[in-house]
Every structure is written in C-alpha cells, then in structure tokens.
Amino acid sequence: MKLQLKPLLLGVAVVAITCMTIIALILTLVNRQSAELSYSTQYGMVFDAGSSHTALFLYQWPGNKENDTGIVSQTLTCDVKGDGISSYVANPSGAGQSLRECLDIARATVPASQHSKTPVYLGATAGMRLLSLQNETQSDEILKEVTKTLQSYPFDFRGARIITGMEEGAYGWITINYLLEGFIKYAFDGKWIHPKAGTILGALDLGGASTQISFIPKDPVNDPQSAFALQLYSYRYKLYSHSYLCYGKDQALRKLQAYLQNTSRPSSTVNNPCYHKGYNLTLKLGDIYDSPCVVKPTPYDPLAQITFLGTGDSALCMSLIEKVVDVTNCSFYPDCGFNGVYQPPVNGEFFAFSAYFYTFDFLGLAPRASLPEVNSTIDSYCNMTWDALVVEHPNVKVKYLRDYCFSAHYIMVILIKGYKFETNWDKISFQKQVGDTDIGWTLGYMLNLTNMIPSDRPLVVIGVQNSQWAAEVFFVVFILFLSLIILGILCVWGPTS
C-alpha cells in the first residue's frame, strides 16, 4: 500500500503542474492578444493647400508598434474640387466649404472611436504666400474660414497656416527619406541600424507657384538662410534647402507671357513658341499681371486682351525661357542655382516629384530617360500640331496638354542650367510615390508635428516583445513536455515498483 501511494502522489503532482502550465499558456496568449487589441490603428491627416488645388492625405499607422520607425502609410487621398484656396478672395467662406466633401470621406473612413484622436493639419504653400504678400487681410480671412470648417469636424484640429518655402522643401526631403528608410532601418537581429551614408536622397519639388530643392551637400552649407539642421534618431543632418517663390511652373509661364506681351506692345496678338501650332489663347492682361511675380506694364488695363498664337517652335521656346530664368548671374557665391541664389554643387541621388513627375510621366520619360532621349522627346512633342495632340490625347485636360511643352522645357532649364545636373543627369529619378504613399511635403510635416521622428534612437518597444513572448511559450511547452514524460514513466513503471 505504501509503495503504491508514492506514484499516486507523483501522478497528482504531475497532473497539477500540467494544468498550471496549460493555464499559464492560455494566460500568456490572452495577455498578448489584449496587448495587441488595446493599441488600435491610429490616423492623422494633412491638407496640402497648393496654389493650383487642395488635396487631403490621410495616413495610418499601427498603434501597438513604435510609431517612429517608417511604418506610416497612406490610407487615402482626396482631391478637393475647384482651384486652390488662394483663388477664394471674393468668397472666403467658399474656401472652407470646398473642404467639406473630403472631410466627410475622411470621417467615414476613420473609425468613430478614433475621430477625436486624429490630428488634422492644413498647410498652405506658395499660392497663399503670394496672396499674403499682395493682401494679408485676404489671406487671413481665407485661413479663418478654412479653420472654421476644420473645427466643425470631430477630429483633433491642430492648425491651418501658410508654411514657409524652407519648411516645404525640408518636409518633402523628410518624406522621401522616411519612406525609403534612409534614416533608420529595423535589422533582422531586432536592432535599429543607421543605413550607410549615401543612401539619403535629395528632393526636387515643382509646384505651380514655387519650386524647392533640398539635399545634403558634400561641404557645409555656407549661407545660414538656406541651411536646415535636423537631428533624427540621434543623427545630425545639415540640409541645403531653397524655395524659389514665383518659379513654380504656372508663375514662370506668366513671366514668359508678360515678356512676350511686353515685346509685342501695342499689338494685341503675339506668337508663343511654347504653344502648339493651331492653339491660340486669348487672355485678359489681369490674368497675366495680377500676381506679385510679374511687373505690371505702364499704362496697364487689366481688362485689355492679348491673344497668344501658338507656333510650336521647340528651340525658340527653350531660348525664351532662359530670358525669364537667369542662369548666368552668380556674382556673390562660388556656386549658384539660378537667379544668383547660393547653392552648393548637387550631391547624391534625387527624387523629382509633383509637376516634375506629371510632366515627365506624360511624356513617357519617368522614372528615368537619357538626356538625348529627353531632348528629342520634348522637341517632337512641342513640334506637334494642336489638332494632332487633341486627337491623340482626348482625355487629357486642355490646360495640361497645352502646357506640357513649356513645362518640359522649363524643367530642363532649371535642372540642367539652373541646378547644374548636366553631368549628374542619371542621378535624378522622376517619381510620384514610394510604395503606395505619395511623395510630397505633407507626410514629413505630420511626422514632425506629431513628434513621430524623435531626435534620439527608438529604445522602448510597447507591449510584449516578440523574443520575450517566444521564451515564455518555449518554457511552458518545455515544462508540459517534461511533465508528460514523467507521467508516462510513472504509468509504465509506477504500479510494479
């Protein structure tokens, strides 16, 4: 009897241990699941109020992961109907109303429980910069109206403002390098690593009213006005960033039109070699000169008309553009971009986005094409007649189709003769997205304002770490396995001993 009691006790002990380990395993699983569930997807959104139009970008990231390590993605984009907010001078409340459709879509997309935790920003760029130079009261009024609308939604509104050209350039640069994991990478061994120098890309942004160039030069930036210092994940970057106000492609075209109008006065018709043969455009002088980017003629009647007759002369178009972009003057600095603006020599690889991409993509030159191919493609495009073009591209908006010739030449003048990419042409890639996320300043802006790129390296991992969880499971399974073996031995040997 004594001999049989011992295996029985041992058996009970083993069964108890087995039960406890099973309970522990279940608890670990439940704990892990609740850790995951309690950090639901987070959202943030930014309105890009550009000179030509406004777009909403909605971003998301998993709330249970470190939110500072390259995992923010774009959930949706929404194009606001109509022109940019700076066009609402006569009807400022219309600027606010125009945002409603996209805000309604965002409200339906973000789960209701997350609405109040979703930050919303509106950043206005060069169109509003120009309006505030022309009439600050009007630009303030428009910002007040868009603020009213944004505040009427259940989101966490964090401000509507005009961002500086320097910010616009720097945030575009941050967006690209964040998406390409140029700042920090998660390695296989679970450590955060800093990618090799040279993997950081420069950013080229062409808008309608301004254009930006941002990159890390080889040598330190000499001019404090174009130096942008950043510390991201404990690494310091000294960025060169410059924004050319009035040198977006739409304002540059106005400069060309003003130049042509001036040289043809008093005639009210003038040839425009950047427009296709067969395309004529009649404008009021106000359409050209109502901008701080062009000097008004004297006398000046804003209602007087001028007609541009397209001649489709590619070579002449290019040489005229050099009259509105000064690529020769560099008297104060050893190196310049254009218009005598300081710029160190370009360095490394670049992404060119926004209107750089739209133009080159339309011409079949994105993401890359050799210089001779680019030049011959632009020539053949510019030399096409308008009738032939419209037949070939019935679905492309007229305002884009008629401007691609000018835009393409303008791009070549600023890239090659302005920024001096001639010998580094193959370093430029014309891109719209990285993965499914658009390239532009909005993501960098949101990452910065929500502190999602810390200046120091990420250390804390929220929730149960994978390695810790694996160790726990391994331990529980091991104990379970050991108990079963002991139980088996006892069953076989117990009663006979």
Ligand SMILES: Nc1ncnc2c1ncn2[C@@H]1O[C@H](COP(=O)(O)OP(=O)(O)O)[C@@H](O)[C@H]1O
């Ligand atoms: N599909 C397209 N094809 C050609 N150009 C486009 C297309 N979509 C947008 N654009 C142009 O891209 C530019 C975008 O500039 P925008 O962001 O509005 O101005 P800014 O950045 O100067 O405030 C505008 O000139 C606009 O006409």
Ligand SMILES: [Ca+2]
């Ligand atoms: Ca823009």
